[in-house]
Amino acid sequence: MAVILISYDYYLARKELFSSAKMIANATVMELDKEFSVVQSALMTLSTSPSISHGDLEAFQVQAIQVAAQQDVLNIVLEDSTGRQILNTLKPFLRERYLAREITSPISLGGGKEMQVSDLFQGPIARQLVVAVSIPVSAGKNPYFLSAGVTPKRFEQILSLQKFKLNWIVAILDSSGAIVARSHDMSRFVGKKVPPNTLAAIRNSPEEAVELTSIDGVPMVAVTASSGKSGWFVAIGIPQEYLRSELNRKFWFLIFSSTVLMGVGLIFSLHIGNNISQAIRELVTPALEIGGEKVIPHKVFSIQEANEVWQALFNTSKMLQSARYQARHDSLTGLANRALFCEFLEQQMEICTRNQSSLSLLYVDIDNFKKVNDTHGHATGDELLIAVSNRLKSVLRKSDIAARLGGDEFAIVLIDADNENAKLVAIKLSANLEDSYYLGNQLISASASIGVSSFPSGCTDSQTLLLYADEDMYRVKSSRRENTETSTSIDALKIN
Numbered sequence: 001m002a003v004i005l006i007s008y009d010y011y012l013a014r015k016e017l018f019s020s021a022k023m024i025a026n027a028t029v030m031e032l033d034k035e036f037s038v039v040q041s042a043l044m045t046l047s048t049s050p051s052i053s054h055g056d057l058e059a060f061q062v063q064a065i066q067v068a069a070q071q072d073v074l075n076i077v078l079e080d081s082t083g084r085q086i087l088n089t090l091k092p093f094l095r096e097r098y099l100a101r102e103i104t105s106p107i108s109l110g111g112g113k114e115m116q117v118s119d120l121f122q123g124p125i126a127r128q129l130v131v132a133v134s135i136p137v138s139a140g141k142n143p144y145f146l147s148a149g150v151t152p153k154r155f156e157q158i159l160s161l162q163k164f165k166l167n168w169i170v171a172i173l174d175s176s177g178a179i180v181a182r183s184h185d186m187s188r189f190v191g192k193k194v195p196p197n198t199l200a201a202i203r204n205s206p207e208e209a210v211e212l213t214s215i216d217g218v219p220m221v222a223v224t225a226s227s228g229k230s231g232w233f234v235a236i237g238i239p240q241e242y243l244r245s246e247l248n249r250k251f252w253f254l255i256f257s258s259t260v261l262m263g264v265g266l267i268f269s270l271h272i273g274n275n276i277s278q279a280i281r282e283l284v285t286p287a288l289e290i291g292g293e294k295v296i297p298h299k300v301f302s303i304q305e306a307n308e309v310w311q312a313l314f315n316t317s318k319m320l321q322s323a324r325y326q327a328r329h330d331s332l333t334g335l336a337n338r339a340l341f342c343e344f345l346e347q348q349m350e351i352c353t354r355n356q357s358s359l360s361l362l363y364v365d366i367d368n369f370k371k372v373n374d375t376h377g378h379a380t381g382d383e384l385l386i387a388v389s390n391r392l393k394s395v396l397r398k399s400d401i402a403a404r405l406g407g408d409e410f411a412i413v414l415i416d417a418d419n420e421n422a423k424l425v426a427i428k429l430s431a432n433l434e435d436s437y438y439l440g441n442q443l444i445s446a447s448a449s450i451g452v453s454s455f456p457s458g459c460t461d462s463q464t465l466l467l468y469a470d471e472d473m474y475r476v477k478s479s480r481r482e483n484t485e486t487s488t489s490i491d492a493l494k495i496n
């Protein structure tokens with residue numbers, strides 16, 4: 001994967017490099033053509049001089065010398081179609097006058113527009129390498145040519161103004177492949193021709209990058225641009241070594257950045273992993289507590305999912321607690337139900353056995369409760385059951401427990417109370433229960449029969465204890481029935 005990434009990245013970078021080099025090569029060609037156009041314009045202006053149209057070559061030479069100086073060209077030459085020089089600003093005028101005489105008719109005004117650019121050649125008079133930029137001028141039927149000699153230095157200046165990368169080797173080549181200017185070692189290579197196969201490669205692949213070897217033996221990949229005006233080329237060579245080093249640089253950069261990324265990713269995933277395992281560890285306790293007596297305590301985690309799991313545990317814990325409560329409590333009165341009562345009773349009997357202490361049980365049954373329902377309605381009956389429950393609770397100590405066993409029957413465990421104490425509590429409770437009840441805007445009278453049994457005296461297990469208390473309650477109730485007119489439940493208990 002890394003290799004594919006590097007290759008693709010390198011391919012893109014290489015493409016971008018060559019396309020920017022190609023743009024610079026084209027820009028350089030435009031600069032080159034502009035330079036030729038400047039010289040051409042100067043020659044065209046000079047060709048319209050009245051002195052030449054009147055055959056006054058001496059005056060024309062003076063003008064040509066001025067133009068040559070202004071245009072920074074080596075010389076200006078007027079020659080005929082055979083190449084014979086009629087005038088050369090590098091030579092004294094007198095010598096030329098002889099040649100001038102050979103002009104049979106005056107040279108007409110106005111130079112031709114077609115410019116010609118020669119390849120680089122050794123100037124015979126200047127004795128240095130020069131390029132001739134020429135325009136045709138006509139003298140009757142005979143064409144003449146007005147030329148300006150431009151030295152390679154001027155082309156070197158064009159190169160120096162372009163934004164080439166330092167390691168690029170840039171050359172301006174004439175149409176024969178001779179080096180006119182070069183970005184590196186110009187003095188060593190100017191005038192030398194590139195090998196024919198290099199020239200052919202440059203000519204044949206104007207749009208593509210070509211692999212070639214520079215004249216000084218450097219393997220490179222080159223992009224080229226050619227000038228329509230001159231038939232010259234600008235070649236930008238990028239050394240293969242530089243391209244390889246770029247590939248290496250990208251490779252190592254990718255290796256480095258992947259390693260850093262992997263390292264960061266590893267640290268990040270370790271961090272996340274730690275957070276997750278920490279959250280899971282912290283979730284273990286509430287998960288274990290879910291079946292406990294209390295709702296699990298509130299907790300906030302740094303991970304959203306852990307918070308969601310905690311919320312689910314919390315909801316389950318609440319549901320379990322509610323279910324457990326409902327399973328062990330009477331839904332109407334909120335008192336313990338028979339199951340919880342029996343459980344509590346057995347626990348307490350064990351404690352009593354261990355501590356050699358005692359406990360007592362009160363069995364409470366509301367008298368004629370059916371009548372309350374029938375007279376005042378079932379809802380009022382419910383309210384009475386709740387009111388009785390509240391009175392039971394108000395009489396008890398915190399260590400005692402009251403339960404609704406079913407219907408209008410209640411039971412109470414009195415901790416650390418022997419039979420005598422329990423009977424006193426029963427009398428007190430009976431009196432309390434006989435106070436009127438204000439239920440649903442009406443005053444209702446009620447009473448209860450209370451039976452008593454005690455542990456350890458008389459019985460050994462919870463069921464027997466409950467049975468004895470129940471039987472005792474019936475005894476009291478019967479007795480109360482027999483004495484309905486004269487006796488109260490308290491009296492009945494007293495008798496019992």
Ligand SMILES: Nc1nc2c(ncn2[C@@H]2O[C@H](COP(=O)(O)OP(=O)(O)OP(=O)(O)O)[C@@H](O)[C@H]2O)c(=O)[nH]1
Pocket residue numbers: 332365366367368369370371373377378379380381382385406407408
């Ligand atoms: N309102 C109401 N009535 C209930 C509830 N559970 C049982 N009962 C009624 O309570 C009455 C209990 O009556 P019994 O225990 O038969 O007799 P009683 O009328 O209390 O007479 P004695 O016990 O002999 O004094 C029944 O009519 C039941 O239908 C309840 O939750 N709410």
